[in-house]
Amino acid sequence: MVSTHVQTKLSKLMSKILRHAPLKFGLLLDSVDGSCEVADLLQVIRGQSGWSELSLPDLEEVVERCEKQRFEIIGGRIRARYGHSHDKVSYPADVPPMVLYHGTNAQAALMILEQGLRPMQRQYVHLSEGLHFATLAGKRRGELVILNIDTVKASRAGIKFYYAGNEVWLADAVPAEFCSILSIERESGRSE
Incomplete structure (x- = not known):
């Protein structure tokens, strides 16, 4: 279990990657729903300074505990639920x-x-x-x-x-x- 401070930092980093600058981090998101493989996001985050030891359970914990529920994981894929500044994610x-x-x-x-x-x-x-x-x-x-x-x-x-x-x-x-x-x-x- 990661501290609240670390959860906040990780949530902000995930937002930056998934919502604002996926290509800057070398991550290609699905053009329809804005998702990517959880493993791909984990690899990108581990490549950032100070995050090399990040585990899948740590990432899942941030998704689960984020007060604003900014992220969702479905079928091994993760996406930011809203607020994207790149390709518009569509919802029915x-x-x-x-x-x-x-x-x-x-x-x-x-x-x-x-x-x-x-x-x-x-x-x-x-x-x-x-x-x-x-x-x-x-x-x-x-x-x-x-x-x-x-x-x-x-x-x-x-x-x-x-x-x-x-x-x-x-x-x-x-x-x-x-x-x-x-x-x-x-x-x-x-x-x-």
């Missing part, structure tokens, strides 16, 4: 829960309520089924604002939602009329 359209949530900050919330949710430097807008992941995403941006996304109305208007696993949903964009403020958490931790 699916029917989401009636409401999804998006965590952000006060300044961005004002812009979202005017212009809608856009993916910015990501491939998709990230939404969550519950408040836990929305809070995790939004807290790192300052004053936390949780937005409700009315998926019923959005779906009727033709917006497609894609399930990425572990309560995370994706959309290409969500127009402002389907977004509203659920709560605001001031820096003191007080909610409104």
Whole structure:
């Protein structure tokens, strides 16, 4: 079992490799689902300074324990679930829960309520089924604002939602009329 500090470092390295720069590390990902053989990723990581002793169980532990569930292993292949900055990974359209949530900050919330949710430097807008992941995403941006996304109305208007696993949903964009403020958490931790 690796320490929490090592898990965090490994998770960041895996994100860099699988989400942002696979070719820089000599790793070719499947063009459809963004996956590669777990053994190939392990070999690439072992080639990085300080990781030569990394074991398969250590890597699997990071996949399992990652709080945001950024990775998944299926049939000996691993991929980042979302957030890729290379080839767009596709997901089948699916029917989401009636409401999804998006965590952000006060300044961005004002812009979202005017212009809608856009993916910015990501491939998709990230939404969550519950408040836990929305809070995790939004807290790192300052004053936390949780937005409700009315998926019923959005779906009727033709917006497609894609399930990425572990309560995370994706959309290409969500127009402002389907977004509203659920709560605001001031820096003191007080909610409104």
